[in-house]
Amino acid sequence: MNTQKPIPVRLDRHALIRLESDAPDGYLVGHVHARITISSEPDGLVLMDSRTxxxxxxxxxTIRARDEAKPGRNATVTIFLLTAKNKTLNTKATLRFEAPEEADTSGKGERSKLKVPAPIAVYKAEWATHGWNEESVARVDDDGRETLVFVNMDNQHFTKFLRTSSYQETGVNRMKNNFLLYVAFYSWMKHMMDVREEGKLEGEDFEHYESAELDRVAQTVIHSISAASRSEDEVAGD
Structure with a gap:
C-alpha cells in the first residue's frame, strides 16, 4: 500500500485499498495459514468486507466504516499479512471518514448520472474464496451501501477463446480488458433488472435462471469482442 494522503472513506460506501507484495500468485489460497487481517486505531471503526x-x-x-465512525474524524488502519512461515508483515494508512452525500430532493438538481461500479477481476487461484469454478461468470454484491462486481477472468468460454485465438500479447491484454468491462457492465445491468423483478423467481429456480443468463452474457461478450477485433484487423489490412 503506497499512500501518503488520508484515504477517504464515505460512511455509506466501501473504500478500495490496493496492496503490493512480493507474494506469488494465489498465495492466500495456496497456503492454509496465510491470511490478511486489519485493525484500526481508534479500535473498531472499520471492517474488511472482501479481499482478493x-x-x-x-x-x-474493500473496507467500510462501522456505525461508530464519525464524519470529519481520522483513523489509522493497520493491515496485517500473516505468512505461511508464521511471520507477520504490516502496513499502515490514515483514513478520513466523510459524510454520506445527501440526495437532492428539490427537483431542481441535475439529472442523476448512471454510475457503473468498477469491476474486480478474479482468477482461478481465487475461485475458492468466491465458491466458483470454470463455469462461473460474475457476481454482484450489493449491500445497499455499495455495489461490487466480480468477474471470473478464467471462465471456460473466455479461456477457450484465448487459447484458440492467434492474438499477440497486446491483443490478449485488450481482449481481457474488454471481457472484464463488458461482463461487469451487463452483469450489473442484469442485477438492476433482477432487483426490480424480485419475487417472481425464488430459490433453485432463480439460481438456474441466473446461471444460464450469466453464461449467455459471457458467450455474447466473447462473440462481440471477437467480431470487433476481426473488423479492426480487416481495416488495418486494407
Missing amino acids: DFRGGRARM
Whole structure:
C-alpha cells in the first residue's frame, strides 16, 4: 500500500485499498495459514468486507466504516499479512471518514448520472474464496451501501477463446480488458433488472435462471469482442 494522503472513506460506501507484495500468485489460497487481517486505531471503526488473492504482486481489499465512525474524524488502519512461515508483515494508512452525500430532493438538481461500479477481476487461484469454478461468470454484491462486481477472468468460454485465438500479447491484454468491462457492465445491468423483478423467481429456480443468463452474457461478450477485433484487423489490412 503506497499512500501518503488520508484515504477517504464515505460512511455509506466501501473504500478500495490496493496492496503490493512480493507474494506469488494465489498465495492466500495456496497456503492454509496465510491470511490478511486489519485493525484500526481508534479500535473498531472499520471492517474488511472482501479481499482478493495476490496476482502480479497485488491484491485488493474493500473496507467500510462501522456505525461508530464519525464524519470529519481520522483513523489509522493497520493491515496485517500473516505468512505461511508464521511471520507477520504490516502496513499502515490514515483514513478520513466523510459524510454520506445527501440526495437532492428539490427537483431542481441535475439529472442523476448512471454510475457503473468498477469491476474486480478474479482468477482461478481465487475461485475458492468466491465458491466458483470454470463455469462461473460474475457476481454482484450489493449491500445497499455499495455495489461490487466480480468477474471470473478464467471462465471456460473466455479461456477457450484465448487459447484458440492467434492474438499477440497486446491483443490478449485488450481482449481481457474488454471481457472484464463488458461482463461487469451487463452483469450489473442484469442485477438492476433482477432487483426490480424480485419475487417472481425464488430459490433453485432463480439460481438456474441466473446461471444460464450469466453464461449467455459471457458467450455474447466473447462473440462481440471477437467480431470487433476481426473488423479492426480487416481495416488495418486494407
